[in-house]
Amino acid sequence: MPASPLFRRIDVAPAYQKVAEAIEREIVSGRIKPGDPIGTEHELVRQFGVNRSTVREGIRVLEEGGLLRRDSSRRLQACLPRYNKLATRLSRALVLHEVTFRELFEASMTLEVASTESAVERATEEDIAELAGNLARSEQVIADPAALAECDADFHVLMAKASHNRVLQLAREPAAQLFFPTTEMIVSHVPQGASRLIEAHRHLLEAIRRRDKAAGAQWIRRHLQDWRRGFERVASLDRSVEHMYMEHAKAVRRK
Amino acid sequence: MPASPLFRRIDVAPAYQKVAEAIEREIVSGRIKPGDPIGTEHELVRQFGVNRSTVREGIRVLEEGGLLRRDSSRRLQACLPRYNKLATRLSRALVLHEVTFRELFEASMTLEVASTESAVERATEEDIAELAGNLARSEQVIADPAALAECDADFHVLMAKASHNRVLQLAREPAAQLFFPTTEMIVSHVPQGASRLIEAHRHLLEAIRRRDKAAGAQWIRRHLQDWRRGFERVASLDRSVEHMYMEHAKAVRRK
């Protein structure tokens, strides 16, 4: 145990980091609210007394962290980090760690069941209406695997929203981003895949309407098992998530 | 539906983003392995044909995303994004969204139970040894709430590691980072809090040793319920996580 120190640890962080930290502090502490303008780069230069290049490096850090964005006219403003954007980073990390589909499946089984059970308990009328709207759209695009896969992903996002638990919502997102891109592949390879998917969604919605937790849990499990069986027709569960993800990322980038 | 287009959508992303994306592609695709050097800024300037300021902005983006780091001599190298670092961003996001302890508790109940059940099934001898080591340390610091709280957080991290499911490991981390900082407070306010905590850990370890899934699930639930009861003595579950987190963050920064 050292004696009480004479000197405080000196802060050797580079200037751009200090700029980023200073702005971050203001936002996290709530002194700057989401949507508030941060001021122009020139103003920040004046306030911090550093060069514009330095300010810009700090800004990039915060932009990437999701605390800052540029509005339509590219002026800076504070913002609430969107789960979705952060989840993308996490998904990428999972890919790099060469996570397998088995891990993804197991985790999703837990997360989606929890999300469903909460949704059954807490879904509001609006939540139900959104889910119903999604279901209707799904039925229209039943013959288009890509569109149906997108509907499926949305359905589960809506379900997580209906759980009214943002932690759960956030926790499931990275796995879902890797999990659901495979849906298109499965739906187009497995006969009856599309109709079974929609049937499961219909029963899930019905369970929510009746506040029947057991039915909800049962149908989400069945839905995921369907995915698993479908997936195993095409590839091994122990394959790393890497390839699928790469292809999907490419497709998204084209949009 | 548009006719097949004559021209491809031109890419108007700013140069620093393209630099970041180009490097990201190389890393995510595996052509650059974690640990590989990226080359000096000057080299990147040459390769991309843009200014150094531009390159540096791109580098900041990737550094923040965890794909790039600077080694001891500040040279750039690729790296695997650590869950922990990303989880910190997520935790911050949860704070900004004013998540409540109730949400945190419910999600953790799901995530920790799943993590425990997997650990019971799959923990290796090394996992068990690590958990046992942690338990021994806990018993030594039973009178020191801060140290005990740290042990508790570590215990659950080790448990997640023992689950051998990296998706689960990642999914629980953000919640845990917000959840466990309160442990110190609870342990020091609730008589028997420390001993109950250690008893729960002991039973959890025992359940893993005996591969007794039901016992594992039961004890982790009990452990979390203990937390909840303790917490409710001090504050309301419906309080936003914000204040606690802010104080904890300050404490960590001082370290």
Added chain:
DNA sequence: CAAATCTACTTTGTCCGACAAACCGATAAA
């Protein structure tokens, strides 16, 4: 009077060149 257009100013994205401090490697000195 309202709408459209033009013009002057601001802001961002990028570039150039520069320099001190830190770091690396190798050689010289103890």
Added chain:
DNA sequence: TTTATCGGTTTGTCGGACAAAGTAGATTTG
């Protein structure tokens, strides 16, 4: 063998510059 010294790199920061795009106010037009 260890320590000290000395160039050569590399990073972090700086100042200034300019084109493109956006903004807002003034001006023209219907």
